[in-house]
Amino acid sequence: MSAQSAISIAFTLNGSPVSLDIDPAERLLDTLRYRLGLTGTKEGCGEGECGACTVYLDGLPVNACLVPTYQVRGSRVETVEALDPGRLEPFLAQGATQCGACTPGVVMTALWIRAHPELLATHTIRELMAGNLCRCTGYDGIVDAVAAGLGPDPGGGR
Amino acid sequence: MHRREGLAKLTGRERYVDDLPLEGALWGMTVRSPAPRGRITAVRFRPEVDWSEIVVVDARDIPGPNEIILIERDQPVLAAGYVRHVHEAVLLVAHPSREVARRAAGAVEVVVAPESPALDFRVPPRPEQIQYGRDNVLKRLKIEKGDVERALAAAPVVVEGVYETGAQEHVYLETQGMIAWLEGDVLVVKGSMQCPYYVLNALKHALGRDEHRARVIQAPTGGGFGGKEEYPSTIALHAALLALKAGRPVKLVYDRPEDMAATTKRHPSRVRHRTGLTKDGRLLAQDIEVVLDGGAYVTLSPVVLSRGIIHAAGPYSCDNVRIQGRAVFTNAVPFGAFRGFGAPQTLFACERHMDVIARTLGLDPVELRRINLIRDGQSTATGQVIRDGTDRVAVLERALTLSGYREKQRANREFNAAHRATRRGIALATFYHGAGFTGGGEVHLSSRLHVAGLPDGRVEVLSANIEMGQGTLTVFTQITADRLGLGPEDVVIGEADTARVPNSGPTVASRTTMVVGRLIERACDDLRHRLGLDDRARGGAVRDAVLRWHREHPGQRLLGEAIYERPPGITWDDERYQGDAYAAFAWAAYVAEVEVDLRTCTTRVIDFVAVQEVGKVINETLARGQVQGGVVQGIGWALMEECRFADGAMINNQLTNYLIPTSDDVPPIRVAFVENPYPHGAQGAKGLGELPIDGPAPAILNAVAAAVGADPRAIPLTPERLMEIADFGLRIADSRAL
Numbered sequence: 056m057s058a059q060s061a062i063s064i065a066f067t068l069n070g071s072p073v074s075l076d077i078d079p080a081e082r083l084l085d086t087l088r089y090r091l092g093l094t095g096t097k098e099g100c101g102e103g104e105c106g107a108c109t110v111y112l113d114g115l116p117v118n119a120c121l122v123p124t125y126q127v128r129g130s131r132v133e134t135v136e137a138l139d140p141g142r143l144e145p146f147l148a149q150g151a152t153q154c155g156a157c158t159p160g161v162v163m164t165a166l167w168i169r170a171h172p173e174l175l176a177t178h179t180i181r182e183l184m185a186g187n188l189c190r191c192t193g194y195d196g197i198v199d200a201v202a203a204g205l206g207p208d209p210g211g212g213r
Numbered sequence: 214m215h216r217r218e219g220l221a222k223l224t225g226r227e228r229y230v231d232d233l234p235l236e237g238a239l240w241g242m243t244v245r246s247p248a249p250r251g252r253i254t255a256v257r258f259r260p261e262v263d264w265s266e267i268v269v270v271d272a273r274d275i276p277g278p279n280e281i282i283l284i285e286r287d288q289p290v291l292a293a294g295y296v297r298h299v300h301e302a303v304l305l306v307a308h309p310s311r312e313v314a315r316r317a318a319g320a321v322e323v324v325v326a327p328e329s330p331a332l333d334f335r336v337p338p339r340p341e342q343i344q345y346g347r348d349n350v351l352k353r354l355k356i357e358k359g360d361v362e363r364a365l366a367a368a369p370v371v372v373e374g375v376y377e378t379g380a381q382e383h384v385y386l387e388t389q390g391m392i393a394w395l396e397g398d399v400l401v402v403k404g405s406m407q408c409p410y411y412v413l414n415a416l417k418h419a420l421g422r423d424e425h426r427a428r429v430i431q432a433p434t435g436g437g438f439g440g441k442e443e444y445p446s447t448i449a450l451h452a453a454l455l456a457l458k459a460g461r462p463v464k465l466v467y468d469r470p471e472d473m474a475a476t477t478k479r480h481p482s483r484v485r486h487r488t489g490l491t492k493d494g495r496l497l498a499q500d501i502e503v504v505l506d507g508g509a510y511v512t513l514s515p516v517v518l519s520r521g522i523i524h525a526a527g528p529y530s531c532d533n534v535r536i537q538g539r540a541v542f543t544n545a546v547p548f549g550a551f552r553g554f555g556a557p558q559t560l561f562a563c564e565r566h567m568d569v570i571a572r573t574l575g576l577d578p579v580e581l582r583r584i585n586l587i588r589d590g591q592s593t594a595t596g597q598v599i600r601d602g603t604d605r606v607a608v609l610e611r612a613l614t615l616s617g618y619r620e621k622q623r624a625n626r627e628f629n630a631a632h633r634a635t636r637r638g639i640a641l642a643t644f645y646h647g648a649g650f651t652g653g654g655e656v657h658l659s660s661r662l663h664v665a666g667l668p669d670g671r672v673e674v675l676s677a678n679i680e681m682g683q684g685t686l687t688v689f690t691q692i693t694a695d696r697l698g699l700g701p702e703d704v705v706i707g708e709a710d711t712a713r714v715p716n717s718g719p720t721v722a723s724r725t726t727m728v729v730g731r732l733i734e735r736a737c738d739d740l741r742h743r744l745g746l747d748d749r750a751r752g753g754a755v756r757d758a759v760l761r762w763h764r765e766h767p768g769q770r771l772l773g774e775a776i777y778e779r780p781p782g783i784t785w786d787d788e789r790y791q792g793d794a795y796a797a798f799a800w801a802a803y804v805a806e807v808e809v810d811l812r813t814c815t816t817r818v819i820d821f822v823a824v825q826e827v828g829k830v831i832n833e834t835l836a837r838g839q840v841q842g843g844v845v846q847g848i849g850w851a852l853m854e855e856c857r858f859a860d861g862a863m864i865n866n867q868l869t870n871y872l873i874p875t876s877d878d879v880p881p882i883r884v885a886f887v888e889n890p891y892p893h894g895a896q897g898a899k900g901l902g903e904l905p906i907d908g909p910a911p912a913i914l915n916a917v918a919a920a921v922g923a924d925p926r927a928i929p930l931t932p933e934r935l936m937e938i939a940d941f942g943l944r945i946a947d948s949r950a951l
Contacts, residue, residue: 094232095225097435099386100469104868107386135225143223147215150838154682155222156386156435162223185877188868190384190436191682193841194876196834 064128068093069137077124084108084119087134095135095159099188106187109160110134116167116186135159142166145203146196153191161187165201172205214701214832217686218433230390230404230432231466238392239268240311241455241465242318244304245475246296249330249544249861250344253294256304257322267317268459270305275454277421281446282414287345288510288547290419290450296325297344298509298546299862300475302447307455307463330544332861334506335483349542351507352515354522356594356790359533364498368489372570376486376562377927378910380506380856380863381479381849383551384873385681387435389476390466391448393456396428402453403430406445407437408719409677413711415446416453424711431709437681438846439550442721443513444476473866477549478856480517480540481506484525484562489533494574494581496531499594503538503559508547514540517548519651521555523595523794524907527563528605528645529582530591545861550721552843553903556646557850557910564642564911565926568918578915579618582643583609597793603826603889605800609643612802615885616822621806625920637819638920639806642912647795648900649724652785655796659777660718662729664693664736665707666759666771672697672740673705675772676717678729683902684835685725691831692730692895696737698751718777723900726831727797730895732775740773780893797891797899801825803844803908807916811941814932816917818848820880825904826887829897833886836901841882843905849874851910855929 061076068091077086087093087110099107101120108119111133143162145151151165152158161184168174168183175183180201181194189197221227246253256271258264272279272293279293280286292303303323308314331342331349338349345351365371391404400422406412409429416427429449434441448465455463467475482505489498503522507514522538571578586605592598613619618639625637649655663675674693680686686706693704707714717729741750744758762771785792806820823840830836853872857865865871890897914925923939 088232092234094228097225097229097387098231098468099388100868102469102867102869105386138224140220140224143220146223147219148834150216150834152216152219152222153684153838153842154386154434154436155218155227156229158222159225179877181876185875188384188386188873188875189842190386190438190846190873191842192838193843193845193882194874194879195841195881196838198876198881 062125064125066127066129067131069133079125081124082120083122083124083127086124087119093134093136097156097159099157104188105157106164107157107160109163109187111163111167116164135163138162138166146200149200149203150196151192151200157187157189161189161197165197168201169204214687214691216684216835217690218680227433229387229435230392233392233432235392235462235464238462238464239307239309239455239459240314241305241307241452241463242314243302243451244306244318244321244323246292246299246301246303246325247323248296248325248327249299249332250297251325251327253292253296253303253323254326255324257324259320259322262317262320266308266313268307268455270454270458274458275419277419280419281450282418283443283512284515285511288512298544299860300546302451305451305455307459330861332543332545334481334504334541334543345542351511351540351542352518354518354538354790356522356534356536358594358596361498361500361533361535364533365487365489365500368497369492370490370574371487372490372573373487374566374569374926376484376565378482378558378561379929380481380548381551381854382473382856382871383438383440385436385438385440388467388469388472389441389444389448391445391452392462392464393449393452394462395456399426399428400453400457401428401430402449403432404445404449405434405441406431407434407441407679407681407721409679409709409711410716411443411719412446412449415450419450420453428710428712431679434679434681438552439554439721440477441681442550442719444549469868470866473871474863475546477512477547479551480514480548480555480558482558484559486562486566488566488570490570490574492574494576494584496529496585498533499526499531501525501536503536505540505555505558506543506545506548507540508543508545510547512547512549514548516651517550517555521559523647523651524556524645525559525563526594527560527567528587528643528800529585530587534594536594545858546863552846553906554722556903557907560644560907561910561928564644565914568640568915569924578640579613586643593794595794596791601797601889601891603800608800608824608826608887609802611885611887612641612804612822612824615824615883616804616820618804634811636809636811636920637806638916638918639804640912640915640919641802641804642908642915643802644907645798645800646723646900646904646907648797648799649728649795650722651794652787655728655777656779658718660729660732661715661774661776662717662732662736663715664733664740664773666740666762667705668763670756670760671703671705672699672759673707674733675707675714676729677709677711677714678717678720678725679709681720683839684832685720687835688726688730688831689733692733693737695896696734697755699755703756723902723904726898727891727894727900728777730898731893732777734895735775736773739775743771743773796893797828799825799827799899799901799904801904801908803912805909805912805916807913807920809917809920811921814935814939816852816930816935818880818913822883823905823908824885824887826889827901827904828891828894828899829888830886831896831898836886837884839901840884840905844882844909845874845879847906847909848879848913851913851928852930855931
């Protein structure tokens with residue numbers, strides 16, 4: 056990073072205020088991982104295909120590898136580190152994680168679906184999870200965990 | 214038991230190599246060959262970078278032989294004046310800033326005087342393309358049983374076919390990565406890997422160090438699928454060379470495009486079958502020729518070829534079999550270990566060929582398999598007499614029942630009659646997969662494992678076998694706890710650190726649960742014996758004895774040990790390729806149902822049933838997940854995953870245009886296990902990890918053939934490829950109004 060081009064930004068990260076000087080070209084993914092030490096957010100492809108770096112930006116899931124950090128100025132960013140581990144039991148029980156590299160991104164999307172069950176009126180869980188690539192599970196464990204977290208009648212089907 | 218490290222993974226607390234904090238580390242980058250073959254005539258350092266800030270390593274910095282030691286020693290750590298494939302590593306650079314290191318790597322120009330590359334493994338090389346031996350053949354192997362020529366000459370029917378498979382990327386979600394640093398005189402390398410002792414051996418050889426000055430630690434590994442079997446030796450050496458030259462820690466982590474372009478992939482294959490049969494479909498002779506694209510260095514191709522040819526005749530009984538295999542040199546990135554290790558390629562050919570035979574003879578593909586499936590007392594191509602008590606026909610029947618095969622055949626006929634632009638089809642594959650190293654491999658490995666009794670009364674498993682998602686930590690915990698009557702919380706699985714753990718062999722070949730798990734059981738028994746306990750001592754008795762031992766032997770280590778012993782009755786003749794190729798086979802029947810859109814030629818798998826006999830299932834959730842993941846990886850290989858090459862370089866080396874299945878591309882994978890405990894595996898388990906990728910591709914292509922009447926013989930069966938081979942012209946015209 057060259058110092059003369061640094062810009063200052065402030066945003067809310069996992070509920071706490073953050074102020075940083077950053078490179079204008081810096082990706083949110085790198086800011087989180089290498090500058091702030093929040094390594095739960097993973098890089099899988101660097102081009103928005105795999106979803107391993109999914110975080111919430113003002114409440115919506117986004118790929119942190121595609122977000123220039125300066126764009127989160129004044130926004131709310133939430134990462135996997137902010138999640139309540141108590142909500143993750145179905146993911147363990149259904150075998151939703153194997154190698155774990157896609158898992159934080161999967162969990163972020165899955166819990167977002169759970170928070171917006173109205174989406175299941177128009178989309179299946181499989182459609183809603185399709186932005187998160189997993190190479191280990193074949194997706195059944197993930198889809199079942201999302202459905203289990205929604206209660207007895209998920210509506211969206213498998 | 215739930216996955217042991219599951220919560221750490223779900224909460225993002227698990228630390229992979231790129232997550233590890235490293236004080237004062239440099240970032241390493243690799244400068245690669247731009248050409249498939251030729252002499253390096255110049256390496257230019259362009260002036261836009263301040264080179265005084267950059268650590269640069271080339272082949273002259275290698276203290277020992279410039280060789281990545283594996284089966285052969287033909288592959289250099291860094292190209293020394295000559296390159297044999299695009300993206301071959303030539304030079305390494307490092308800098309505290311990743312961005313500066315990346316710019317520096319981009320500012321090195323490697324100039325190559327091009328020579329004629331061998332790029333198609335299916336055609337004989339021209340003289341000027343010969344670069345290995347007399348004919349570019351890296352390895353030839355042959356299996357012979359009975360008299361194939363005579364049997365073919367006498368056979369009432371002979372059916373021939375040629376089948377091809379493409380390269381496949383592993384796409385482990387965590388890319389390859391390694392960090393290296395010095396602790397005093399000891400070089401420590403830590404990273405993503407399946408085989409810590411392979412990496413240690415590679416470091417010792419090329420860096421001229423003994424094991425007291427080199428140490429390898431596996432970091433939590435985000436998927437491997439074979440891609441982290443041999444390749445990590447390369448990146449470990451690169452990180453180590455930079456760290457040695459810089460005198461500082463170095464982190465070398467590939468981004469996705471570099472990982473996809475520069476690392477190993479599944480061997481492309483071409484398999485030719487010539488099969489003699491009776492008119493009612495009994496196998497009389499199988500003549501099979503297997504050719505694999507080995508790429509630019511030998512790496513593991515000889516053993517991939519070995520496993521490939523051993524599985525090539527399928528799970529059938531036939532008195533006359535000849536299988537001839539060769540792995541061929543090309544100027545492509547070396548092809549390497551990938552889940553299944555040659556068997557998925559040859560089983561694709563075998564199982565697709567079975568349906569071609571059935572259609573040629575007018576037989577039901579199910580009946581053709583039912584009459585030929587190997588029965589106890591009959592022998593495989595290598596003459597291995599199968600006597601495991603598994604009813605392979607019952608496995609097939611279970612798959613038919615579970616999938617509703619016959620009902621769906623009827624329903625699909627009605628569906629196809631009623632729809633103008635879509636067709637449905639259902640079909641199957643029956644197959645097997647040998648667990649553990651081939652032939653005498655496990656004896657040669659002579660794996661060693663320890664179970665330690667700790668001063669606090671717990672026990673610790675010390676093994677070199679690693680967790681990469683497949684469940685080693687959990688299953689090892691279960692095996693240990695069950696053997697000693699302890700709770701899972703009393704079992705520690707030690708980090709795979711070559712300074713602490715014995716060499717229990719690589720985490721490959723579906724051997725971890727069956728072979729290494731059995732070593733755990735025996736080491737637990739040995740621990741009990743050392744404590745003066747008999748094999749019935751469990752739980753509190755074991756814990757108390759461990760505590761007592763430590764009170765009486767303060768500061769000493771209490772170790773139970775096991776070394777691999779060949780199960781009784783196993784023999785293998787490596788010269789003639791005859792005998793017991795594997796201590797045990799897992800057996801399976803998979804059924805795929807597809808829907809083909811005649812307008813777009815897209816194929817969608819709409820139902821999949823996977824039935825297998827893998828001995829005893831130790832953890833049902835983990836085992837089911839292995840099968841589901843393997844099947845979906847197989848669906849990708851069958852229908853969409855295509856490595857596109859130009860002049861020997863992969864050109865779609867990103868996830869935007871190398872497509873793997875998403876959750877919306879695949880149906881629920883319905884899994885069932887038939888259990889028949891194997892007496893020499895842990896708790897009766899056989900190998901499982903690789904089996905599920907053998908069956909999907911042939912089952913799916915057979916289903917496409919059943920759906921649309923086309924005859925696809927190559928994968929991936931992309932829409933483009935199906936459009937080329939199938940003539941849906943009339944029907945497309947009909948459907949235009951739809």
